[in-house]
Amino acid sequence: MTDQPAIELVGIDKKFGAVHANKNINLTVAKGSIHGIIGENGAGKSTLMSILYGFYQADSGEIRINGKPVNIKDSQTAINAGIGMVHQHFMLVENFTVLENIMLGAEGGALLAKGVASARAELKRLETDYGLDVDPDAVIEELAVGLQQRVEILKAMYRGAEILILDEPTGVLTPSEADHLFKILGVLRDQGKTVILITHKLREIMAITDTVSVMRRGEMVATRKTKETSVEELAELMVGRRVLLRVEKGEASPGDVVLSVRNLTVKDNRGVTMVDNVSFDVRAGEIVGIAGVAGNGQSELLEALSGIRQPSSGEILIDGQPIGRASPARLRELGLAHIPEDRHHMGLVLKFEEYENAVLGYHRDPKYGRGFMLDLDAMQADATEKIEKYDIRPPNPRLKTANFSGGNQQKIVVAREIERDPRILLIGQPTRGVDIGAIEFIHRRIIDMRDQGKALLLVSVELDEIRALSDRILVMFAGHIVGEKTAEAGEQTLGLMMAGIAA
Amino acid sequence: MSTASVSLPNWITYGLMPLLNLTLAFVISGLVVWLIGENPFEAVKLLLIGALGRGEGIGFTLFYATNFIFTGLSVAVAIHAGLFNIGSEGQAYLGGLGAALVALALDNYLPWYATMPFAILGAAAAGAAWAFIPAWLQAKRGSHIVITTIMFNFIGAALMVYLLVNVLIVPGKMAPETRTFLEGGQLPKLDWLMELFGLKLGAAPFNFSFIIALVMCVVVWFLIWRTKFGYEMRTLGISPSAASYAGIPYARTVIITMLISGGLAGMMALNPVMGASARLQVEFVGGAGFVGIAVSLMGRNHPLGIVLAALLFGILYQGGGELSFDMPNITRDMIVVIQGLVILFAGALEFMFRPALVRIYQNFVKA
Amino acid sequence: ADIKPALVYGTGGKFDKSFNEAAFNGAEKFKAETGIEFRDFEPTGDTQGEQAIRNFASKGYNPVVAVSFAWTSAIEKVAAEFPDTKFVLVDSVVDKPNVRSVVYAEHEGSYLVGVIAGMASKTGKVGFIGGMDIPLIRKFECGYEQGARAANPKIEVFQNMTGTTGAAWNDPVRGGELTKNQIDQGADVIYAAAGATGLGVLQTAADNGKLSIGVDSNQNHLHPGSVLTSMVKRVDLAVYNAYMDAKNDKFTPGLQALGVKEDGVGWALDDNNKSLITPEMQAAVDKAKADIISGAVKVHDYMSDNSCPK
Amino acid sequence: MDYIDILISILGSTIRLSIPLIFTALAGLFSERSGIFDIGLEGKMLASAFAAACVAYLTGNAWAGLLAGIATSVALSLVHGFASITNRGNQIVSGVAINFGAAGLTIVLGQAWFGQGGRTPQLTADGRFGEIRFPFAAELRDSGYLGKFYADVISGHNILTYMAFAAVPISWWILYRTRFGLRLRAVGENPGAVDTAGISVSWLRYRAVICAGILCGFSGTYLAIAQSAAFIKDMSAGKGYIALAALIFAKWKPVPVMFACLLFGFLDAFANFMQGKSVPGIGEVPVQIFQALPYVLTCILLAGFIGVAHPPKAGGVPYTKER
């Protein structure tokens, strides 16, 4: 590790319309180091790195590479400057082969034939040098996510990247895959390459980075030597105040089984089995948490339970009655409410006014209009009530939903589902991208629901959240439930189970 | 900085921007006129006089506008549910069959006002039926509705020609058309309405279907913004994933929406078939289905906007006809050019001026 | 009397080298002789005809001549609205006190060119390409077939119609393909009665070194040496006469049927096809013409019973 | 005339009628494979036919006509590109606009310039692409069916016909064997991948629509000055849509595109042949059946009853990075 900076960002500023994603950011990354960037969802990490990679253009600011100012006007300039990036959402052509994806943009001549041979040879070399092996003739859509990520890394290496940016690479990986990735990153560093690693997992930061920078709400709030900081300090820097890791809650008093799942198998749109023969029960008055790395079938499980996706076999029972192929609308009538994982895509119609979203899914209720009519006055009155009760800001039911902040948007969803007073509540990622104040509020409501004797199923990729709220924890891995633990189980144990290693 | 998410006041989005787009379309049309060697200003004058100068001209203008209101509504309803129905043309063509069969069957026995409800139902049902298959294919098999509705325009045209040439034609007559409907199968002219304004309708075929069109505007407005089904349509149109989360049945919503859309397109046939020529002829739709796309786009998919845009196109159609009469060098097809330009600028290039307007507006607000 | 003559063409356009151009020529001739200007209008679609006719009438034009059967119902309507205006409809009949309907004995003219075709064919096979499939065009075909058979009793006559809607008048590509089909089947003389579609027929015949027969106007000059002759239909006369009669206060409504006898239909001979017409053909066609006039030959009119004798 | 003669006659006709479809469908292939839907094929074909006919008439040179046809069609492609690539407008709407504009403008200008009802003046042989007779075609014609096939199906077409058939393997080669083709296919599936590979999405898509323009220019030119000898209003008569249907029918692949076009051309030729003839036991088959068949077949394909047609994933969606 030398002291010569590989990258210097000076005064980078970027707005997306009303959203100020990066505010006057300064950042220096030393050559031959692994530099971590952490921050909550929406802090502006991806934006900053995409600017460095030439994917977005900064509104103002300067980028220096190896001390020289570079005008990075597109990704080509960035690639030529030796920068490679593995995006949070993979940038692969799904029906192309690995080889085609790797050659794309670096074909080595106007005709493909020439480049193919040298690309194959180069791939072979990278494979042996870094342990990045993948079949060059496999079609991307048939590869597992971990392998797809490997292709992304290969793409960057193939272009001779000296500086490698990885945007949340471990979100889709099992711990062992993540370990393998970190090993590769170590090798890269040893060869003098510079790595920038974006994540919001503090443990990873502590484990492999040399330096870490923290972003909050578009600002770069601090940079520390990893050795000289602690998880606690980073967490505080990230959210701007002390984190309440524990939620106050009393003992659970579980009642009858309300929701049960028997041998449930669910396939995704591509026909891949995502939930494989899963069975469990949820009782009244308890919170069952489902822990797991994203992409292990939790989403499909929630979709099946809420009627959005039809399971391919097995059954779901409410009060012991099989629900058959009940639609989400029918399930709502049965007293099942659902806070979806992704409020932007499912929970809300961003272009609707707030009061319209406040009835989404319940719009056929006679309360909101008789017969086939809608009663706008009743809808607005209802929305105003919830706005007050949940302190949604600004308190205007006629405002377009897109114009609320993320936390308030989430409150709109939470209010809608909880205020129906359901008997069963499915909850997906309740606090994703939500600020601390709102997190506490939402957690409180969830506990209240339990104490009122509702059956709650909680899915979250945040282990802390699962542990703080759940009375029982089921761990999901590769579509299976690999084990059940209580909240007292150690992080270590749960982590291993999430990796599919121990039961 | 991207300007896409900056919001502008309504008067800019719904007033100034369409106006600028329209102006550009007309300026380019003017250039074409000038290229042909005619005076564009003179042309505009003749066009406006032709469309609005006399009672008869206004009658024709409103007659054409009636067609476009129906097809515009048809396109708009589908768009609200996220469906691009470019099959209004074919649905209207089939609608003519529905209307004509009713008229042929009943004109002998019933007065027009008794025939009319059946004719409306017949036209709407036939148009809806023609929309059903593309709708079903989209809903159940995921076939792209744009492509299937294009295909169905052609299939419909072939079917209608076959029927007119081989089945419905009056034996011994040359033109492939049905017999002329009797009074009982015709919609009455709206001379009284024109006379209220002291205008003479003359020969213009401005007829009762205009009133039906206006009623449908109200019905559509109500459907979209005041009913539960309208809410579901809009949810599906904006966010299919939210719709599925909300338990809004995709296939049912798509099919019903397309049936409504096709029904509205089919009702357009009342105007030319029962209101004007009193018979079913080949190609009577004459592109009105496609004009509906422009009308809906320009009217921002809102019934009120659609009425205004339909009036504009009515003026173009009627005024264009008169213009070509007075300036023989400019054929009536000039209006097709203008339509194309309006669709281009008000539709595909809808937001061309937005970034500039955002910049100007922001400077203005800051100042 | 002072007149303001007007002319509405069929949808083929004024310079279609055929039907409409003939009408235009008649009006031009009138203008040249009398110095009286006329207004004309070229609808490019079926919907525009009625509006144009009404427009002329309402602006005081009189007489208003509309050529093409497509304007039948338009004349029917507008003539009732403007009882003081004189209308002339070519190719179709409207029975109104202020309408003169001019129809032609196309079967007679077609018979004459059929005779020539029958004699000119070396293969014993001739073809006919019609535009829109309507009784009027069947009438052309039927006369042609009779003439060809009169010249050569063993002749084989192919016939095709381009389509069933107005678009059939304007589809030279399909016209050409149908011609090619007939040529492939052995036809070496092909008669086109198909408006602008005929241009494709004549072109294809010329491209393939076969003979063709034009229609309505004299089309011999289009492909000299390939167009055997043209069945001329004197639409120019109808227009010219209408204007002249109106000018001289001699306009009469009612039906005018123009046949071979009235020189309303005939065949064209000029420098372009002189070399193609042998003296024998000339003699035969002259005789046929005389026989028709004298009544010795009666050419069957398809439209009289909607059938053609085989 | 025996069956083989009939068949050869129909095959010859099939080829003539397929050519504009092949050019146009390949045009659509380039555009749609790059993620730009193009229902303006019809309009481009029409406009280039008009331009080709005008220029061929004025210059008396068919090649000049071809150039004009291509230039016009490319110009319209650029309009489509400007609307759908630069301005991220709705691609369907832009295509509809181009179809309207071309339909109107060709008649308006044609009528204003030539006064022939929207037609252009008849061309002489110089202004057209004439037939090319292969060596010994005439001699071999009478030497049995193979000779006849050679003379009437293989030989005797104009140069554009042979170019159309050459365009198929060339398009395949460009798409699957060149850098441009790789990128073009990629940008239609995932423009983000292309962008992050340092390639300009816009410029790539512009080049794709320009390719589409060039090919449509060929097809329009073929219509006006090879197949016919003048421009006639509306002469594309829905061929652009048939080509679109063929493109879908062929699942966006070059060689199948050729076969789909030949199939649709055959239907047309067969309809011409059947016209006026009656089938024993059935009677006269209405031509409308043949006219509707390509569309019906395509719908059946789209319904997934004969395999599934997956359009390019990013097709029809404007590429935006910043919301």
Ligand SMILES: Nc1ncnc2c1ncn2[C@@H]1O[C@H](COP(=O)(O)OP(=O)(O)OP(=O)(O)O)[C@@H](O)[C@H]1O
């Ligand atoms: N393309 C875009 N257009 C408009 N706004 C955007 C765009 N990309 C990001 N944003 C907004 O910019 C802000 C920063 O987003 P960014 O993706 O950089 O956050 P992040 O720190 O990477 O978050 P995460 O951890 O969720 O990936 C957010 O408010 C986001 O909504």
Ligand SMILES: Nc1ncnc2c1ncn2[C@@H]1O[C@H](COP(=O)(O)OP(=O)(O)OP(=O)(O)O)[C@@H](O)[C@H]1O
């Ligand atoms: N897509 C969008 N369109 C319009 N305005 C937006 C959009 N996204 C965000 N905004 C505006 O930007 C502001 C900041 O949004 P953001 O989601 O980053 O809020 P936040 O500061 O993270 O709040 P919270 O802590 O509640 O999540 C919001 O108040 C909203 O008005």
Ligand SMILES: [Mg+2]
């Ligand atoms: Mg990110």
Ligand SMILES: [Mg+2]
């Ligand atoms: Mg936020």
